[in-house]
Amino acid sequence: MGSRKVTSSEPLDWQGKHVTVAGLGVSGIPAAKVLHARGANVTVVNDGDDARAREQAAELEALGITVRLGDGATLPEGSELVVTAPGWKPDKPLFAAAREAGLEIWGDVELAWRLRGPDAAPWLAITGTNGKTTTTQMLASILKAAGLRTAAVGNIGVSLLDAVLGDEQYDVLAVELSSYQLHWAPSLRAHSAAVLNLAPDHLDWHGSMEAYAADKGRIYEGNRVACVYNVADKATEDLVREADVEEGCRAVGFTLGTPGPSQLGVVEGILIDRAFVEDRHKNAQELAEISDVHPPAPHNIANALAAAALARAFGVPARAVRDGLRDFTPDAHRIAHVADVDAVAYVDDSKATNTHAAEASLAAYESIVWIAGGLAKGATFDELVTKSAKRLRGVVLIGQDRALIHEALARHAPEVPVVDLDRTDTGAMLAAVQEASRLAVAGDTVLLAPACASMDMFANYNKRGDAFAEAVRELGS
Template identity: 55%
Template structure:
C-alpha cells in the first residue's frame, strides 16, 4: 500500500530528532507541514523546516483547521491533549516509523525490513544483525530506536533496514509489515505509558504483523505467546535446537530452521559472540535468525559476529583497579536488562536506581541477592530498591546517595569503591531510566566513567 502525501496538510507533533526528520521528508514529498512542540527552543532549531516552507507553532493543544494527518513523536502518549483532540476530530495519527514505511513502499524498489523489538537487547541485536548483513556484502543500515530515524534511512536509499522498534514506535504504526521480525523478550517496562503489561505486549506484537518469518525466543514465555499464529514460526533457544530452531550445541551456534541439512548448519562458535553471557548469546541467535530469513549464508554469520563492536554503555569495562572490574551498563534502563547485566558476574557491588516507570524490582533483587556484595542507590525511586533489598537481601550493605547529576554519581562511585574487593565487579546497571538525574543514559554512563577514572590508582582500559 502506498499513501499520497503531496498537498496533504500534516501536523508534526514534536520537534526532536524524529520530528525533524519527519517534517523534512514531508516537505520533500510536497506536503503542507506544521510542527508543534512545547519547547520554543527546539522549534527554533528547525531551520531546515522553516526555510523549506513549514510552519513552526509552539504549544498547540489542537490541530490547526484543515489538518488531515498527524505524525507524532513516539514518546507522546495517546492521552496528550493535542493527540486526543486529533483523535476526537477523526484525524489519522501515525508515527515516524509508519511514515517511513509509506515513503519506502512508494519507491520503485522498496527496502527489505528486518525488525527487532523486546524489553532488553534490542540495540545489541540490531547492530549485530547489521554487522552480519554487512559481512554478507549487503547495503544495510541499523536504524529506528538505535539512533538513525527510519525516515532518514529510507531517504538514503539503503536496500536492507535493520530496524530497532520501541513499543512507542510500534503503538503508532498501522501498516508496517517487515520481511521478518522478533520480540526478544518481554518484562515490566513503560507501564506508566502503556498502563498494563498486556497493552505493552500488544504493542510489541505489532512487529509480527504480516511477517514472512516470525522469530521468537523459545526461552521467553511472552515472546512465545506473542508470536503465536504469526507468519512462518522460527524460534531460538540457549539449549540444543530442535527442527525449526536455532540454538547452541557443542560450543557452536547451530541453525536447524533454515539449513538444508536436517542436522543443521554451524553458524559460529560461542567464542565469536562478544561480550559473552547468556543474554548476548540469545541476541546473537536472534540476529542470526533474521539474517538467515533474509538468505544470508552461514559463514557470513560468523564473520559478522566476530566483527561486531558493542555500543557504548552496554557492559563496557571502564577500568580495572586492584582486582576490581568497573563496568558501565547504563543502558540497563529496566529490571530485565539489569538482571542480564548482574548475572554476567559472580560477585557484584551494584549501583542502581533512577526512574522505574512503574516497574517492580522485587524479582530482580530476589534473583540476584546471592551475588551482591553491596549496593549503592541513586535516583528518585531508590526507596523502592531499598525496600526490596530489605525484604530479599537483608544481609547486603546498602548505601543511598541523594545528590543528583555528576556529583551524585561521583559520590556513588566513591562509596562503591569502599566495598570493592579483588574478584568483584562494580556494576552500574541502574534498572531504571536516567532523566531524574541526567540528560539520558549516555550522560549517566559518562558520569560513571569519569568518576571511576578519578579514583586513586585506577588503571583505565581501552573499553572506556
C-alpha cells in the same frame, strides 16, 4: 499464527494534502520537510514554546511550513492526516480529535514505510524491552559480513526517512523499533521480525502491560519469512501465535539451551542453527562460537542468536554470522569493561535503565558489588533482588528512588551489606565507586547496572556511565 497475503500500499498523491505534524524534534522536523517537498500543506503543532522550539519553527517557516507553538492539543482545521512523533502519548486530545474526524494517525515509521519506492530494500525488524540496539547492530554487522549493502536504522543510527528516500541503495535494512513507533505503524510489513523479550516498561505511556505487549506484537504482522521469538519468554511466542502473517512464514525460536527443530541455540559453546537447514529434524549448522560474541554474557548471546536468526531468514551463510559477530563492537555503556583495579573488575552497564536489563546484567557475573539507583519510573525491585541476591557481595545505592531498592534488599537479601548514599549530585558517582571498592574483594565485579533512569542526576545514561568510568580511572590512579 494466521496466514494471509499482504499487498503493498499504493503510492499517495501528496499535492495539496493538508497534513498535521505533531511535534518538533528528531522525527517531526524531517517529516514536515519531506511532506512539504512533496507538495503537502503542512502544519506543525508543538506543546513547547521555548527558545529551541522557536528556532526550529523559524527554520520550517522559512520553507513555507506553518508552525503552531504552545498548542499541541488542537487539531488544525482542514487536517486530512496526522503524522506524529513516536513519543506523543495516544491519549492526547489532538489524537482524540483526529480519530473523531476519521483521520489516520501515522508515526515516522509508518510515513517511511508508505514513502518507500517499489524496489525498496526489505526490512528485518527488531523490538523488545531490552537488547534492541545491540541486536540490530549485530544484525547489520552480520549482513555486512555477507557482502550486503545495509544499515542499522529506525530507533538508532540512520533515520528511516533518510534510509528510504536517500541516494544510498540498500539490499536490506536492520530496523530497530520501539513500542511507541510500532503503535503508530499500522501498515508495516517486515520481511522477518524478532521480539527479544517482554517485561513491564513504559506502562505510563501504553496504559497497561497488555497494551504494551500488543504494540510490540505489531512487528510480526504480515511477516513473510520468519517470526523470531525467545523460547525462554513465552509472551514472545504468544505474540507470534496471535499474528497474521503471509502464507509460509515460520515461527523460529532462539534459546540458550540445546535447540530443537526450527530453533537456534547453544551446544557445547557453539551457536547452532536448526531452523534454516535442510531436514531440520535431523541436521544442524554450526554458526559461531560463544567466544565470537562480545561480551559473552548470557543475554548478549541471546541477542546474537536473534540477530543470527534474522540474518539466516534472509539467506545469509553461516560464515557471515561468525564473521559479523567477531567484527561487532558494542556501544559504550553496555556491559563495558572499564578497568581492573586490585584484581576487581569494574563494568559499566549504565544502559541498564530498567529492572529487566539490570537482571540480565547481574546474571552475567558470579560475585558483584552492585551500584544502583536513579529514577524508578514506577518500577518495583522485589523480583530483581530475589533473583540476584545470591550474586551480591554488597550494594551501593544512589539517586532519587534508591529507597525502593533498599527496601527490596531489606526484604529479600537482608544479609547483603548496603551503602545508602543520600546524594543525587553528579559527584555522588565518585563516592559510590569508592564505597564499592571497599566492599569488593579480589575476583569480584563492581557493576554499574542502575535499574533506573538517570535524569535525576545526569543528562542521560551516557553521562552517568562516563562519570562511572572517570571515577574508576581516579580510583586506579
